[in-house]
Amino acid sequence: MCGVCVSSQSNVLNSIVGETVTLPAAVKDTGFLLKAGSGIATVVSHSCQITNYSYSARLRWDPSSGLFSLRGLRTEDSGDYTVQDSGANLKTFHLDVWDPVSRPQVSSRSRVKPSCSVLCSVENGRELTLSWHREGQILSYNSSSNLSTPLSLPLEIEENSAPYSCVAENPARKEIFLVNPEEYCYESVWKPHIKTSAAQGGRSCSLQCSVQNGRELTLSWRTEGETLSHTRDPNLSTLSLTLEIEASNSTYTCVATNPVSEERTAFLPTQVCGQEGHCSHDAVLYVMFVLRLVEFALVTLAVFLLLRLHRQGRILAVHSPRRRSCETVTEL
Structure with missing residues (x-):
């Protein structure tokens, strides 16, 4: 078949386990479908014959469009697929079948303004990337080849800011978790x-x-x-x-x-x-204060009166006439 190949084109198709992929090359009347050079299906006179019975329950050919579709994808379906039509046109596609991407989850690390911070985490997978976005700009990202460990990425968020997006993606799919700052940032309460x-x-x-x-x-x-x-x-x-x-x-x-x-x-x-x-x-404190003030005023007044009386006594003693002593004169 390669000997009669007129033209070839290579494309990469990415899809998810369990989904359906359609090869974008039509066979209208007569042609072939191969994987890694081995035949899977043959179309002759507008009729399709599956030659690899491991695909018999999952491979479909649409007579109206001439396109092959493979449903219920598995990771082992990844590989090179070749479609040749009756005009000897040959097209090759590389199919990559990826595991689904889990939806990332966001938890709070600190929820008290102004230093609010969150942590985005997701179950890891092949060629998975976790990133923070805001208004179309990538703020940070992380990836890891250790598939047994969840992928996580912290972020300090600003109050009154535009929403943030935590994005988990592989070449076939992405999942997004939207974060509104006001939902994760709080003021500390005042003492009642x-x-x-x-x-x-x-x-x-x-x-x-x-x-x-x-x-x-x-x-x-x-x-x-x-x-x-x-x-x-x-x-x-x-x-x-x-x-x-x-x-x-x-x-x-x-x-x-x-x-x-x-x-x-x-x-x-x-x-x-x-x-x-x-x-x-408060009233008790006020009454006690008033009583202390009255007590102080009374003591001050008493001291003032005593000092005044003492002073008046000294003045009277100075100005009173002295008593003359009586003497008896005896005439000789």
């Missing part, structure tokens, strides 16, 4: 603040916990490992949660959490609640 106020009668307290809001922030009241209440609202600038409690020895904790951090503020009711008219810790 507790304000207290006395309920009527002074035997209970109303606690209000508040914190600066953030993305996916949850605020909750907890005691002894139990969550009493919680709230979240992305539309508020400040998140707050109120809790009514009785005077007790239990510690109540206000907890602010998001997916990357947590802050707590504890409150012990016996410190403030249950004291008539003094349910506010």
Whole structure:
């Protein structure tokens, strides 16, 4: 057959295990299909005869287009295929059958702004490359001949940036995982603040916990490992949660959490609640300050009065007339 070859053309075809490949060379009436010089199928008078029975269940010839298709590809199907038509035109194709590419997975390494970082990983394969892209630009890439070890590639991502793409590809296929920075970067939560106020009668307290809001922030009241209440609202600038409690020895904790951090503020009711008219810790401090100030003022006033009285006593002693002594004169 090579002796009657008029022209030849070599092409590379890449396909995936389990898929179907079509050889882009037509045999309309009469011709042959060979692999590595060995016959697979013959077309005579618009009729196809498969000569290699290992292909009988997978090889198809389309009479209307004249094209050969091989389905259910296996890695051993890789090799050189030759198609010759009745006009003695011969075309050769090199077929490479590759294993499927797994979809890469992205996990967080650090999710706290501003140094957010992620790790992209994928099951390794022959001639597999893993790379990071942004806006059409390759940022980094990695490949390894050790097929038993997953392929991985870290990346520091910028907040408020364009999306990143982690791409796993071999010569036949690529798989992409899209990363939006806002889904992987979070602000650290602020420490919640507790304000207290006395309920009527002074035997209970109303606690209000508040914190600066953030993305996916949850605020909750907890005691002894139990969550009493919680709230979240992305539309508020400040998140707050109120809790009514009785005077007790239990510690109540206000907890602010998001997916990357947590802050707590504890409150012990016996410190403030249950004291008539003094349910506010701030109020207690204020009253103590006022009492100290009054005490200082009274002491200062007393010292001033004593000094004044002492001074007035000395002045009176200086200006009073001296008493003359009486003497008896005896006339001789």
